[in-house]
Amino acid sequence: MLLPSVQKRPADFKDWLTDAETTAREFEAVLRRNAKEKTPYSATAGKAYQRAHAACLQCHAKYRDAPQKPRAVLAVAFEGLHHHR
Ligand code: HEC
Numbered sequence: 001m002l003l004p005s006v007q008k009r010p011a012d013f014k015d016w017l018t019d020a021e022t023t024a025r026e027f028e029a030v031l032r033r034n035a036k037e038k039t040p041y042s043a044t045a046g047k048a049y050q051r052a053h054a055a056c057l058q059c060h061a062k063y064r065d066a067p068q069k070p071r072a073v074l075a076v077a078f079e080g081l082h083h084h085r
Contacts, residue, residue, distance in 0.1 A: 016059035023052040 006014065027048040034042055 013059065013063060016055065020052070020055040020059065023048070023055045027052045 002014065002017075006017065027045070030042070030045045030048045034040060034045055
């Protein structure tokens with residue numbers, strides 16, 4: 001389930017959020033397996049980390065690092081108020 005504030009975001013934002021969640025879970029699973037097998041580093045872990053990192057970066061590049069229009073932010077805030085009445 002997506003938070004209401006995320007449901008209002010564009011489709012690419014939601015897709016990238018899903019990517020980040022999936023790749024982070026995969027990375028976690030690899031790390032847990034490595035810990036259990038006492039192999040702190042593996043090529044699989046390196047690759048899983050790279051995938052998770054890329055998933056974080058693609059969204060930050062557009063939605064965090066690029067300046068957002070304050071008017072658009074306000075519009076979302078007002079839309080939020082409207083829907084919660
Ligand atoms: C779907 C978009 C999206 C994804 C995917 C995403 N982020 Fe972010 N992230 C943001 C936005 C937008 C902000 C800025 C929020 C603000 O300033 O209010 C942010 C801020 C942050 C911050 C706060 C500090 C800072 O540098 O601004 C951290 C830490 C962070 N993200 C880590 C991550 C990590 C780690 C991942 C991958 C596992 C990730 N994010 C994936 C959108 C995303």
